[in-house]
Amino acid sequence: MNEFVVTINGKKKNVKILKEDKVILGDKIFNVEYSKVNDFLYLVKVENRVYEITTNKLNDLKYRFGLDGYYTEVEVRTTLQEMVNDYLINKSKNIRNDSINAPMPGLILKLCKKEGEVVKKGESLLILEAMKMENEIRSTVDGIIKEVFKKEGSSVEKGEIILTIE
Template identity: 30%
Template sequence: MKKAQIGEKTFEIEQEQDEYILNGQPFTFDLAKSGNGDLHFLVDNKSFQTKIISVNKEEKTVDVKVNNTPYTVSVKDNLDLLLAKLGMESVGQAGASDVKAPMPGLILEVLVSEGQEVKKGDHLLILEAMKMENVIKSPADGVINGLHATKGESVEKGKILLSL
């Protein structure tokens, strides 16, 4: 089962072999892809021209235009639904986390300090690797709980650089 949220409306979608069920009711659809990435759906004999604008894999959202009207669709799969049922929906989301070196390199600059609040996407460190400067950004909103790397330090891939 999958759940899709569009505005205040929630849709439950299930597939049982060749049959699709939407909110407990069977439905039929046909899909055609055009060369420019647009999709054309025929759902229960109603036509929908759809264009995917953007996909955010981290937040599991898709911005689409359906018949030229924009929508943001939030999608939950079986794992998301199971985690929510177990009260663990925040697993893998923002919260206490470690920021690790994505590759071996040299810490050129530490741009934050312990106790500092950061927002998702804020610059945390500059890591030189393969003669290129790489900005390490915050994966989530939070507070710097610990710095584990210093300016001038050589680090290996996977070393914890700081904790949020």
């Protein structure tokens, strides 16, 4: 039995292919037959009703199907691919990575935190000298200093990453 998760217009449906002519969609069983006319056109018979369906493979997971002049994109994953995808999405939601970028060109006079140190929101991270003025850069989040990319005495350009907080 082949099992898939099909996403159409943001809605996921479970599809099981029991035999070559039996398909379970959700909790309903359908008798399905098909024949390939060419690389882009199939005749599909579902419960004794015949449909002409055009297909276009967009990538390894996405297809565009056309029926009666209406087109929709469909994403097809095996149940294993879907479980891995869900796991990676949930894992990435739990990882927070905030970067502290230089707000302007300048010189790093002092780094107040080192890699691995805990930092609280509002706590001083570094002193940046720009236009002969010292600017204190503070943390916008609670976290741990993951990586420091610059050293004291280094010059930075506007937008350049100085450190990351996790």
